[in-house]
Amino acid sequence: MIVAEQKPLDEISRMIASYERVLILGCGTCMTVCDAGGEREVSFLHNALRVAQSKIGNGIHIFWEYTLKRQCDPEFLELIVERVAEVDAVLSLGCGIGVQAVAERFPELPSLPGVNTSFMGMTRETGVWDERCAACGDCRLEDTAGICPITRCIKGILNGPCAGTKNGKCEANKDMDCAWLLVYERLEKLAQLERMRRYYPPRNFRTIPRPRRIISKTSVDPGEEYG
Amino acid sequence: MANSLFEEKLYSNEFLVTTEIGPPKGADISEMVHHIDLLKDKVDAINITDHQSSVMRFPSLGGCLLVKEHGGEPILQMTCRDRNRLALQADLLLAYSRGIVNVLCLTGDSVDAGDHDEAKPVFDLDSVQLLKMIRIMESGTDIAGKELKGAPNFCTGASVHPEADFIEPQLIKFEKKVSAGAQFFQTQGIFDLGSLRRFMQYASQFNVKILAGIIVLASARMARYMNDNVPGIIVAQAIIDELASAGKGKGLQKGIEVAARLIRTIKEENLCHGVHVMAVGNEGIVPDILEAAELVGVPS
Structure with a gap:
């Protein structure tokens, strides 16, 4: 799975400072397993940001929270189309892929990263993950x-x-x-x-010419042209 | 025909003595030039280190050019840490075109060890692949298979660690370096001659020359520091105790004695083909060590 760490609160506060209505968007797959951006972390972050803004008063934000099963899959992103129409920015707690998937699906909207995506790894013990694949x-x-x-x-x-x-x-x-x-x-x-x-x-x-693309041999429609 | 004076001596059965100079951090080369002049006639070749311990310095190639200009015999240390295969090949062509033909092929210390620990580590090749690449270039092509206008010709060396605490995988790597074309080896620091003897029993089956690395320690504190912080180095407790027994301010003198004794024993017992003296920042004392080891005037 992909392993990430949530960014420090003050960095996130600075990032969202100029956006009034913010959707905090969790991811139900890897980010949930590595405790960086699942439903629970979305809720914690929501509370922490509210407390922080009441303390330092850096603008008045309105937050929404939502956690998709996967942010990296276009069909799940369709579930937030209506909610996204009402916000000024999406703070994604998905990995770097989730942040970019949101940006691609909602080109008119800032998509902000709430976690630092670190590596592909496995669980060693509760709360400890080790990198295993490059x-x-x-x-x-x-x-x-x-x-x-x-x-x-x-x-x-x-x-x-x-x-x-x-x-x-x-x-x-x-x-x-x-x-x-x-x-x-x-x-x-x-x-x-x-x-x-x-x-x-x-x-x-x-x-590994970046970015890479894999096309399933059983796939009928290879999708849009590369690049 | 030998590529260099050093290569000629490598096959002459003489007891070889090499040493190394760490280039300055900065553009003032006066001290390095002083050390080159001091050492060039007392040893068979001088290695110039390549950002040793991943600390950014004046380049090895620049130091080797100075050794050459001053009439000495340089060994170009080349690590894979900072250059990809294009840059390594280009530097090899430059070296060869300026008469620098002795090359020590190293993987290189990790970037984390040095003073630019946020730098991108390259390691496009490893030491074995670098040795192999040189042999390919000598055959007339680059490693992409494209013809070279003028093929270089080098005398290639590598390193080996006879005192590694987990020796078997190191020996596998040693054999790969031999197969990849290494002609000589300068070992990591030797502090226990027992391990050198054991290593040579094994290594003598290969047609390569082994120069035992001798690190000159200035104090027991330095020895402990190296054990804790320098990759791979394991200073034997007996040597730490001996350095600790030296009176205040006499640590370096004791270190010179220890180094000279190791060198003398290696030579008298014919343990290997020579020594590589590493004075780590004290290059000026190398003549004293050679004198104490009764090795003065080695070059013919």
């Missing part, structure tokens, strides 16, 4: 025992550990495991160390 477009996890060095090695290198590792940790962060030592240990357990002995050539960054 969406590099060229997955080699079969060669690295299911551990991604592009994401989990700070240098994203392909041919084994650098010499900066100490006590099994990364040179850049003493709390972070060296990805390549994890890869080594797991390949050894799987009796696949020969995969680490192979030479891996430089990555093909053409697999």
Whole structure:
């Protein structure tokens, strides 16, 4: 899933300062799971913004709150067409994709980001998420025992550990495991160390010309022209 | 035919001595030039570091040009941290065109370690891929397969860490560097000759030259600091204790003694093919170390 953190309240307050009527729009998928912008966070933020504006008096806002099942899906955005017609801005607590989906669907309206979208990851324990995928477009996890060095090695290198590792940790962060030592240990357990002995050539960054698009092979209508 | 004086010596069975100079942070090169003049006739080659520890400095290539101008033998340290494959190839062409042919291929420290920790880390290539890229360029094309008008020819080195606390993956990487074309290795700091002996038992099966890295420590405090903060470095407790035993103000003298003793033992016991002395900011004392190690006047 996509993991994000809600922006600090004062940054959000500054962002909405010039808009009177603001829709705080939550997202029911990833942002709900990572506690950054689901229904609960929308409600907390709504209250916090009201308290903040009564304290510092930076304009009088009127807030609405709503949480869509997914902001990144056009069909769900249709559900807020009427509400959006009555506001001056949408404060999206969706990830960066949600903010942009709102902007594309409602071109006449400012779409403001309420969270900092951070990474694709998984839940480690309650309230802790770890990055696991860099969406590099060229997955080699079969060669690295299911551990991604592009994401989990700070240098994203392909041919084994650098010499900066100490006590099994990364040179850049003493709390972070060296990805390549994890890869080594797991390949050894799987009796696949020969995969680490192979030479891996430089990555093909053409697999990630931005922005990317994927067209389903079963799709009938590939949609609008790219760009 | 050898590409450089250093490459010639590499295959001469002489005991090799290299050292390194960290370029200045700024445009005043007077101290670096002073160190080049001081060291160029006392060692077989001088490495110029490439933004060591990810601290922005005068470039390695510029330092190597100065070594060359002053009649010394430079080793260009080249990391993959700051340049993509276009920039690395371009710098290699420039180096070769100006007679700089010894290249130490490194992945490079993480950007987080240095003084520009908000910079974009590049790492388009890693050290193994950089070595391989040089061999491809020597064959007459760039790594996109396009023909070069004039192919370069280098003497390539790499680093290895015999004292890594998790040695097996490091040895796998070492073998990949050998296969990718590394001719010589300058090791990370050696503080325990036992680990060097064990490493050489393994490494001697490969046709490459190993220069043991000798870091000159100025105090027990510096040793502890390095253990806590410098990537990969593990100073043995025995050496920390020895440095701590030195009287006030005599730490550096003790550090020189320790370094000289390590070098002497390596040479007497023929443990490897030479040493690479890293004085980390104290380049001026390298002649004292070589004298104490009875290595003065090595170059022929």
